[in-house]
Amino acid sequence: MKKLFLLFVLSSTLSYAQTGIIKGKIIDKQSEIPLLGATVELLDTEKPMGTVTDDDGYYVLENVPIGRQSIRISYIGFETITIPNIVVTTGKDAVIDVSLIESFDQLDAVIITPETNKDRSINKLAAVSARQFSLEEVNRFSGGRSDVGRLAANFAGVSSPDDSRNDIVVRGNSPVGLLWRLEGVPIPNPNHFSAFGTTGGPVSAINPNVLKNSDFLTSAFPAEYGNALGGVFDLGFRKGNKDEYEYTLQAGAFTGVEATAEGPFGKNNGSFLVAGRYSLVGIIGAGAAGGSVATPNYFDVSFNLDFGDTKWGNFSLFGILGDSNIDFLGDEIDEDDLFAAEDEDLFVRSNFGVVGLKHRITIGNSSYLKTVISGSVSESDITANRFIDKDTPQERSILYTEATNNEARLTFSTLFNSKLSNKTTLRTGILIENFGVEAVLRDREEQPDINGDGDPDLTSFIDIDDNLTLIQPYIQGQFRLTKSITLNAGIHAQYGTLNEQFVLEPRASLSYKINSNNSLNFGYGLHHQSVVFPLLFLNENVNGEIIQTNRDLDFVRSNHYVIGYDTKLGSDWRAKIEVYRQDISDAAVEAFPSSYSSLTEGADFEFDNDRVSLINEGTGFNQGIELTIEKFFSKGYYGLLTTSIFESKYEGSDGIERNSPFNNGYVINFLAGREFPIGKARKNMLFFDTRVSFAGGRYFTPIDLEASQEAGFEVLQEDIAFSEQYDDYFRWDLKFGLKINSSSKKISHQFYFDFQNLTNNENVFVRRFNRLTNEINQVDQIGFFPDFGYRFQF
Template sequence: MNKSLRLFLVFQLLSFISYGQAILSGSVVDEVNNEPIPGAVVQIEGLETQAFTDFNGEFIFKDLPVSLVNVSVQTIGYVSKTEFEIQLTLAKPARIVFELREATQKLDEVEVSAQMKFTRDAQSPVSVQSIGINEIQRNPGGNQDISKVIQSLPGVASGLAFRNDLIIRGGGPNENRFFLDGIEIPAINHFATQGASGGPVGMINVNFIRDVDFYTSAFPAQRGNTLSSVMELNLKDGRTDKTGGIFQVGASEVGLTLDGPINNKTTYLASVRRSYLQFLFKVIGLPFLPTYNDYQFKVKHNFNRNNQLTILSLGAYDVNRLNLDRNETEDQRYLLNYLPEDIQWNYSIGAKYTHFGSKGRTNIVLSRFMLDNSSEKFENNNRDLNQLLNYNSQEIENKFRLEYERKSSTWEYMFGFGLEQAKYNTTTLDKRLPGGFELNYSADRIFYKGNIFANVIGRFADDRLKVSLGIRTDIMDFNESTLNPLNQLSPRIAVSYNLNENVTFDGNYGIYYQLPPYTSLGYKGIDGDNSDLQYISAEHVVLGSTQFWPWNAKTSIEGFLKRYRNYPFLLRDSISLGTLGGDFGVIGNQLATSTSDGRAFGLELTYQQKLYKGFFGIAAITLVRSEFQDIDNDYVPSSWDNQLIATFTFGKKFGNNYELGIQYQYLGGAPYTPFDRAATATIQNWDVLGRGIPDYNNLNSSRYGGFNRLNVRIDKKWFLKKFNIDLYFDIQNALAYSVQGPAFIDVVRDDQGNPIVNPDIPSQYLTTTLENNNGTILPSLGFIFEF
């Protein structure tokens, strides 16, 4: 019997012995004071059985079949709630904590509607999508990377180069903010673009995630410094029964996650991951070798029912080296000619203390973030020759935030304030600029910031009408403008009206502010500094309607408008910073003025299907236009003007624990700026840049073609008494669709690899072009072992 046949028989045997009895337990508490709710009815969808909570609000189901289920809870005096897609296994008891809101109507019986199965926040009734951990883990093409999964939601565009840039409703990748359990995490991607937020691979271990709330407008008042989105990642708590874990091998990394009890009041989760991309890239002959490492942990301590402490951290260490032995082809030599070598590390660490009072809760949050970024480049990659780039920079943020929430059945109040110290330093030598311009400066700045915020929510007409009014202002001691709180006054109003129990009409208006990146604030070159920069503002208007369906689904339509003001206008390149951020390196480190305006507007159509009879999925169609002013103050398409974005993601659970997920994406062609061939060929420019120079006189005058992408994922799972196994096959761009981008400009070289001077124009090299095709099939196998 050969090895393959033996392996097949082993897995088939595992399939037959994976039946048994699973356990589901949990608690039901009041969301305001964390007090237990006894007598609540807990029901598993599709099963006859139900359980009641005891005097401690606890419930337990035993002898359940291994399955993926939806669980709901109802009780008199509270709004019903459903948790979707709870995985029941033999190896690990499942646990749910339901936090219920007091109902405005005191009825003698429980009221349930299709709308109640979807959590809705009156402060943000529009432009919010919520997804659970199973939706994240099995997303086709997502590779268990939260940033890639988010790209399947309405209003979100992705790039063509398989990066994690989040382009939200025509806004740039620098306009997004991220929170883990309410603690801000500025960096969530490896090899992050400094001055923006994108990168090629996500840092967050999805095994920590319980669910994600993704806001594309109607931002909560306590969340500031954002223009396009807020991502709230709500994490699981560690196991209380014993230590368990997950060993995982994915498309590009191997990782280990552990979780369990420290004592009877304290739990933990911890993980480490390391990539093996450098080995794969070396084998297939790529001229660069990236390596990334990350860690993550969370510790939660319950002093008692009224007091909790959460401590968490996330960090990464990334290195990119050149593979100088791979220089046989034109494409390899082109990349080696301009790519630098990089080392980047960062960490975030924070603590949140929560106190539950009789009528509300108080959150006190302390956090620290540090980024260290360095890059270098030498002429001909020879350290004995001219150094073209020597970049070192650090960003440090120390934050304090206090929030107090008070809730009743008809009114909610929230207010608080924040304080922050930020440090930015850099030593920059960069000769890779056209026209002989050179950056050679140092900066060491300390900034102090503050903010205050408040929000009130009223529920009227038996909870059919909800009105939210919020206000916020931010200050910073950068200059007189940023220090004046009236200049950053951020009002917001949201209204939601139930036309009937399952149809709502919703709207939002708000003005939001964000600081320019530290790379811009700290710039100090021979041409001046950016001491007059101001906060960037974005005015949002959103109107929409949602229909909730009894089969765990909803349909929504939303129209949106964003007006940008005071975006930094980069004087050397004569373009708005709002059109940059979708590439590696550093953006914003040049002289700028707060004079650029922009606008984005569009329409979103969404259908979301939570698990129902084995089916799940989401379909999103977005029509969007995005424009920023050019040097003549004329509106031209921004780099994020995709016009049409369509994503359809659906899946089905089959018998014997097979799952199939299919995702189709259409991304309308984004604008791009063509290269200036004459400027690129100039010897002075090519010797320091080694790549094409954009012709900003024709800013975004060309477009890529539309991009079609089909992603497929197949999972086979085994649920055994002591462990679970998930073996999956994922393929991105299964149709091998490719988009032709602007041809790369390269120089013609002699037999020794030296550029050849143009005999007709002695100040230039002879040039040629290389194909620029975007779109590659990316198949991967993954193995997940949970114990």
């Protein structure tokens, strides 16, 4: 308390001389070409302040008062836009890039529009079920752990009631239906301790401090996105400060110890940005943040080198490198550990990397060509040694599970964007991905003792060294039919060399602006996704010959239908409602009557290893309604309420309609925050943020206790799969902190405490068979946990 009091005293003694900088780039939203001579004005200040953009569309506003500010951008023949709530500090320049859209009638007068709407995506061709998010949101929301995946869990249509992982369940779809993209190319699972074929993990390797405003899409994606059924994270790295050097040092319980550096680079007005993190618990040797006593070690490095504008165009080099490991030692584990067992030593290693070279060149006055070449690798290694006859004189240890997975990916992406007129924009391109897959899975679980040595045989389920290619061309356009009606339409194609299947996917959305405060949106899309690799490459013994009987499976097929209504409730309020239906077919199911479907996979670190000779005859559907009510940050506070009521069902080969494991039924999130200016200059901030989440419990398959006791391992009652439901999920998080701006130097500090699961609510993690006690145990998720953080910018 003494330290906190001293911070308050310090903040109250700072002088009135605090100022910061707002700068950025202004472009034409349709052509994405810089606008020369656009006017940028600082609003709501005693002294009028403004500037115009240079030849490259850049602007700089200096001596801006500290705090939240607003700017207005105008340009002859374009709609004027206002950007509110820009956080100006002494420690770092505020970089605000803005896209303006040309007036429909090309008049020499501007149309005044209200503040930007965060629910509108950066991708101009995404009109429905899309939202952009910012660095400030990732770092601000309580309980978010500076994780973009956990941030998305606050949006309507997203469910993630699992404190141990950041898997994203979009509208009842499996997390494996999510596509991660960085700078326009697909990337492997960007999470530490990730597993082969999954898209989530316990700790994110995406550093939010290097992100620019990015998009999250939940349905009916535009034609440039493919090989995904559930959602798309379309991430982009920001450029470093091209005018001066800036540094950030910070530490947090979940994010770890971190350093970021950026500044000018090269002779062509380029910049560099590099950030590195290492787990704090790994440094101090503490156990994981709830859920296990094992110590996780992880680090990641992110970078973006912009070589500036040359006569050959703009080149940039970007990438992420991440590594993680953790050892679960049976002697240190208890029955409540989320990830390990008392009779096993489990060693987990994983790493991934992405490096890409991006080139962009302007063609004429209204077109550009963007090309990205990237290479990525994702590796994981899991070894489990099981203790037999534990705690007896006959105790011994045997290799029980061995899983090694390596995926190397070479990607080529190019797109051509052209603004044909102020009413028509065309975009076409192609994405080519080549996958090299090496995987080995050997396991004794549920295996017979054929060789008679007294132990289940170590059986090979996957042993693959293969190569395949996925080719995805597309064409799409935006057509402003009238002042009120905009049509986005396109076709995406997909061809896979493994199954030699070619599909065409029409996509379309229609936006009708009823008036300045209300709009109606419609969307449709046909989407396909390949079955995940851990299922495709499973071995089956057919008449003494080992064959991969799933490798020729077709793509899973999905039709998306969406209708949405947006309304502005006031100057700082908005509401949105969306109704959707998703019909899924060609899911992988067993050839004989069973409850299994590939639509149920992906909610854990593992996939079933005995699902062979699958056929594409499974179906499913997701449907629901979503409501968002949002109070944009103004007058010192913000609020967000999202509600999703949905249904997720599937049918296996037995033709029985069942709940999917992702059918929570409802999700409600309420977030709010308040800032209080303090000190003589009132330019330092005391802030409070809170988040309350409710969700229906997950459906699960009950355990056959008697059969499990007889077999010595968990046996599920698959004839009544996903027939029981865990208790409802509830969690309340509370965060508070202090932002301090230096009176004389370019320095700022931020401190925060984030009390997660403040009520210590016992949310169910899993019910599982304990082979040591021959009982069914319930394991709860992470209870109350106090997170903390400090950030120093200079």
